[in-house]
Every structure is written in C-alpha cells, then in structure tokens.
Amino acid sequence: xxxxxxxxxxxxxxxxxxxxxxxxxxxxxxxxxxxxxxxxxxxxxxxxxxxxxxxxxxxxxxxxxxxxxxxxxxxxxxxxxxxxxxxxxxxxxxxxxxxxxxxxxxxxxxxxxxxxxxxxxxxxxxxxxxxxxxxxxxxxxxxxxxxxxxxxxxxxxxxxxxxxxxxxxxxxxxxxxxxxxxxxxxxxxxxxxxxxxxxxxxxxxxxxxxxxxxxxxxxxxxxxxxxxxxxxxxxxxxxxxxxxxxxxxxxxxxxxxxxxxxxxxxxxxxxxxxxxxxxxxxxxxxxxxxxxxxxxxxxxxxxxxxxxxxxxxxxxxxxxxxxxxxxxxxxxxxxxxxxx
Amino acid sequence: xxxxxxxxxxxxxxxxxxxxxxxxxxxxxxxxxxxxxxxxxxxxxxxxxxxxxxxxxxxxxxxxxxxxxxxxxxxxxxxxxxxxxxxxxxxxxxxxxxxxxxxxxxxxxxxxxxxxxxxxxxxxxxxxxxxxxxxxxxxxxxxxxxxxxxxxxxxxxxxxxxxxxxxxxxxxxxxxxxxxxxxxxxxxxxxxxxxxxxxxxxxxxxxxxxxxxxxxxxxxxxxxxxxxxxxxxxxxxxxxxxxxxxxxxxxxxxxxxxxxxxxxxxxxxxxxxxxxxxxxxxxxxxxxxxxxxxxxxxxxxxxxxxxxxxxxxxxxxxxxxxxxxxxxxxxxxxxxxxxx
Numbered sequence: 001x002x003x004x005x006x007x008x009x010x011x012x013x014x015x016x017x018x019x020x021x022x023x024x025x026x027x028x029x030x031x032x033x034x035x036x037x038x039x040x041x042x043x044x045x046x047x048x049x050x051x052x053x054x055x056x057x058x059x060x061x062x063x064x065x066x067x068x069x070x071x072x073x074x075x076x077x078x079x080x081x082x083x084x085x086x087x088x089x090x091x092x093x094x095x096x097x098x099x100x101x102x103x104x105x106x107x108x109x110x111x112x113x114x115x116x117x118x119x120x121x122x123x124x125x126x127x128x129x130x131x132x133x134x135x136x137x138x139x140x141x142x143x144x145x146x147x148x149x150x151x152x153x154x155x156x157x158x159x160x161x162x163x164x165x166x167x168x169x170x171x172x173x174x175x176x177x178x179x180x181x182x183x184x185x186x187x188x189x190x191x192x193x194x195x196x197x198x199x200x201x202x203x204x205x206x207x208x209x210x211x212x213x214x215x216x217x218x219x220x221x222x223x224x225x226x227x228x229x230x231x232x233x234x235x236x237x238x239x240x241x242x243x244x245x246x247x248x249x250x251x252x253x254x255x256x257x258x259x260x261x262x263x264x265x266x267x268x269x270x271x272x273x274x275x276x277x278x279x280x281x282x283x284x285x286x287x288x289x290x291x292x293x294x295x296x297x298x299x300x301x302x303x304x305x306x307x308x309x310x311x312x313x314x315x316x317x318x319x320x321x322x323x324x325x326x327x328x329x330x331x332x333x334x335x336x337x338x339x340x
Numbered sequence: 341x342x343x344x345x346x347x348x349x350x351x352x353x354x355x356x357x358x359x360x361x362x363x364x365x366x367x368x369x370x371x372x373x374x375x376x377x378x379x380x381x382x383x384x385x386x387x388x389x390x391x392x393x394x395x396x397x398x399x400x401x402x403x404x405x406x407x408x409x410x411x412x413x414x415x416x417x418x419x420x421x422x423x424x425x426x427x428x429x430x431x432x433x434x435x436x437x438x439x440x441x442x443x444x445x446x447x448x449x450x451x452x453x454x455x456x457x458x459x460x461x462x463x464x465x466x467x468x469x470x471x472x473x474x475x476x477x478x479x480x481x482x483x484x485x486x487x488x489x490x491x492x493x494x495x496x497x498x499x500x501x502x503x504x505x506x507x508x509x510x511x512x513x514x515x516x517x518x519x520x521x522x523x524x525x526x527x528x529x530x531x532x533x534x535x536x537x538x539x540x541x542x543x544x545x546x547x548x549x550x551x552x553x554x555x556x557x558x559x560x561x562x563x564x565x566x567x568x569x570x571x572x573x574x575x576x577x578x579x580x581x582x583x584x585x586x587x588x589x590x591x592x593x594x595x596x597x598x599x600x601x602x603x604x605x606x607x608x609x610x611x612x613x614x615x616x617x618x619x620x621x622x623x624x625x626x627x628x629x630x631x632x633x634x635x636x637x638x639x640x641x642x643x644x645x646x647x648x649x650x651x652x653x654x655x656x657x658x659x660x661x662x663x664x665x666x667x668x669x670x671x672x673x674x675x676x677x678x679x680x
Binding site (some may be wrong): 005009010011013014015016017018019020038039041042043044045047048049050051054055056059061062063064067072079087088090091093094097098099101102103110128132133134135137138140142143145148150152153154155156157165201213218224227229230233237241264285330331332333337 | 348350351353354355356357358359360378379380381382383384385386387388390391394397398399400401402403404407413426430431433437439440441442443472473474475478480482483484485488489492493494495496497504505530546564567568569570573577581614617644651670671672673677678
C-alpha cells in the first residue's frame, strides 16, 4: 500500500503547463464565476453595478500566515476569506469581491491545498462574495512554511454610512459581540501542545450578515473585528483616533471557562487574545440597546454585551470587581505570533 | 566599530506597539496619502471619482517572491508595484490604487525593508498610483525567505475599451515592445553565480504611460505584459483563448547580445524568459504601424517590432531563417523559479 501523495512542485509556480493545469483543476473549478472564467489578468467589474449599492468602495488586504494551517473551527483558507470580508464589513461595506494570492511551499500535499481552496470557496459562496482574480507562486522547500495566502477585498459602502473611530464621543458605549479569545486559545493550545482537551474552537466566521442591520442605526460610531492584538489593541486604536479614553468593566468581559482556564494557567490576558469572529462596536448610549438587540438576534452575536464606555480621559482602563481602575497598556508584542 | 543592525523581530508582526511604530515610521511616512492617514482597516474610495474615468474597474493581484530581493534594475518593492500596475494597464485600465501585504522573515535588516518600501513609494508616486491599504506579517526565521510582497490593484477601464484575447482574429499582427529576456537573464546570472559581467539589467518598469495612447486605436485586440513564462506563455494563452494559431519569425525576435549569449551558453530559449517591462500587443494589420509608432515614441518602446501574426491554424509556431516552421511548445516549467 505505498500510495504516493501528490505534492506541489516548483513547476506548479513556473508559468508553464503544470501551473495552467493546477489553476484549472484546483482554483477555477472551486471558485467558478464569470469573472474568473474570462481568464484575463485582471477581473473587470461593472462600476454601475457597484454604484447601485453605495457611493464608496472599501478596499483592504490581509496576508494569512497562521500556524498550524488546519485548526478546530477552520483552516487558513476559511480564515483568509473571513478576515478580509470582516475588514470590509466593519467599514460599513457589503463585501463583494476578493482577490487571492497563494505562496506555496514545494512539497505541500495537493490534498491539503484542495481542502484549503474548498474552504475558501465555500465560505465565500455562503457570504455572497466572488473570488474574481488570483495568483500562485511556489517557493522551494524551506523558503516558506507550507502555505501563505493573501486576500484583498472590495466592498461597497452605502451613502449614509460613515463609521470611523474619529467619530467616537464621550459617553458612547463599547459592546463586544461575544466571548473573547476563542481563536487565540485554540491556536495556542494546538501549537504549544498544551494537550488540554479544550471545549473551544476558533470563532472564525464572516460577520457581514450580523453587521448589515446595524447600518439602520444612526448612533453607531465605529466597528472593528478584534483579530491580532485582541480587543485591547482595538481599544487603544479607538482611543488614539478619537482622543478620548475607554474604561472597561473587568467583570463584564465575556470569556468561555476553557479560555479563562488557559489564560490563568499561562498568566495571559484574554483581552490580548486574537478573535476571528468577534466585533467591537462603539455606539451612542441612546442606541446601546438597539445594537445589543440586533447582535443578539444573530447566532454569532448571542453573547453580545456592553463591556464599557468612552471617557473624557485619554487612557484605556480596566475597572475591577471592587471598582478600582488600572490603566490597560498595549503590550509591545502579543503572546502568539502567526495567529492569523 | 561593532554597530548593531536593526532587524525585523516577531514583535513587529504582533499587533502591539512595536508593529504600530513600524507601520508609522516606515510605511505611513513613505506611502503618505489621505486614505492611509485615516488609519481605518479599509481604504474608502469615491465611486463617483472612479466612474468619471470609465465604466469598469480592473481588479488584479500578484504575490512577489523573487530571489534575490535586490537586483540590477530594481528590487522586490519596485517589482511589486510595476507588476500589478502592468496587469491593470494591459486590461486597458488606468492603474489607480494598490494594496500591499508584506510577509517578513524575522531577522530581515530594517535597512533593507526601508529600501524596498522606498522603491515601492517612488515607483507608485511616479506612476500616479496611491498605495492606500496594507498589512504586515512576520514569521520566524526559516519560515519565509527574507520578504514576500503581495499587491492587489484597482484601475478604471474607459467605456470604449474592450481588450481581450477572445477578440483576436486571423491576420492580426503580434508586436513586442522591446528586447526579450532582460529580466530573466539578469536574475539567472545573479542567482546561479554565472559571474558573467552582463551588460543587461532587469527591464522592470510601469508600462501604463506607454499603453495609454494605444486606447485611441480601434484595432487593438489584446495586450499582455510578458512576465513569468515569457512571450511563449502569452502566445499560448492568446492561441487558447482565440482558438487560432500564432506564427512568429525567429529572426524578428529582439534579444540583446548579452541575453542571447547567456541563452546559448545554457541552451535556453529567450522566448521563455521572464520580462518585467515588455508588452505583447495583438492588433489588426491595418493598425500595425500605428501601434509601432506609438510604442516607439516612448522610451520603453524604442525597440518595438512586429514578431509574427495570427494564423488559421491552432498551434503556436516559430518560422526559422530558411522559412521552415516548427511548433513552439509551452514548457512544463520555465527554467527559473522565483523569477518574480
């Protein structure tokens, strides 16, 4: 039973027949859409169709280098679609089109690549996003770690939506859409071989459907998906952009018991852990309940909760159970490299 | 004199303070523009402004993994702007906006990264392109080779431009904008340490200004920049998309003597060598001279020449000096991995 596994070879990245065949068999069949079928270097997108949905394009990019490539709750392909779609959605846009660039290490099993591509295709299809243009490079064994993926995304922002951290005001409420640190804890447990049977998996998900109804509210100031750097990085970003402070209630922060356990074991702070399916929303106090209601009506936002508010100070602080506040610093580096 | 070189560390990719500082000092100052200054996850681009220039967006992406990172005529940063700008321009678009995603290997000298970023900024600025959104990841030493860059680009295609390989017709002329194989020969010489003092450097350049006036001609069918896979790959792509053949005159192919020398030494075919600043244009016989005139009036197209024509056959062939034709096959892999 010596079945030989098919793997990625240098020829797959060379611009010759081997590459053409891989593109056709693997990518074109999975991502199938009219733009890709044209086989031109650039996809051509109707501006008239885009302008019917809003007055501005949102344009963003992320590279994904997560280690390990497969993890409970997803894989690097699913992540590469969710992460970029979410960056579009938090700008107020409806995600529409993605590009994808693969950097493959020679020797990667084609079976693994197929699983990754299938996850991308399925996640994009479910979210109504088309992967319309792409590129594949192969580097020799040891020059990359299995597979890196870049996605860039285009979405359309409706004319009346102007979410931005600079619009945050004193008295605004800070809401998170669910438990924090699930993705970070899952990857940490896997990678450091802690061997804990964690009842937790990555929260990797496209948040656009949950975000869309928030566009009906006038008091929403700014949204972020709390990925690398966790909620803490977002709070500091909001504070720097608005010039105001943010005070968070330590007891309000939703964390799954298993994640709390791993954090206490290792002396880590769940606010610094990456999430891949959690929103931070800043909203006027008047519309706090409206946001909570919208979020909680979506399965991904069932645990949405207000964790704090915007203050006239300039620092980010954490209010403990006894009412004592301490300044929350942005760490120089987060505990986990290659988390996304 | 033991000066310690500053290098990229894992902290630079962590979402914490170290990353924020690198983004500000290195990227924001070099790429400086109103979209980046907003510091939002996604750049916001006016659809009205885009629609004034045409009716379709062109959207494309490429990852750049070239080895070595610095080479005569450019570096990976310059290449990452030129390559994606050219993919937009050959679709008929005016390149407008780029995203950039960096994957950095821990230990990369910050001085090298600064040079790469400066080259990107300068090349983009000269071409009237804004780098409006970006992302930086760092992987541990040995998990990537120095630096990989992805750029995705958005351009606008004027309403009357419909260049596509499917529009190619029998009798059309095939024109190249200059000498072939300069980029490939330069990298081969460097990397394989052939030690030849080649009078040649990479032709890496933004071709958009040379392409723009071609939009005034009605007989232009399709354009490509002949990168990975060389002119040969483009000819096969054109043949497959149109269902016609292409016949090339061996004696017409412009190749610099130094490149010819390296090819003969190694038994390689310059038609398979990558270029990073050369166009292949297919045009009606009526407008052949108009295209040649436009190309030759630009410094990057001074050596433009007709190399062949579209035939009723279905194969790509090479006609030798004595008039004998042989079929030109697409190699399974090109001679040089990581050429771009």
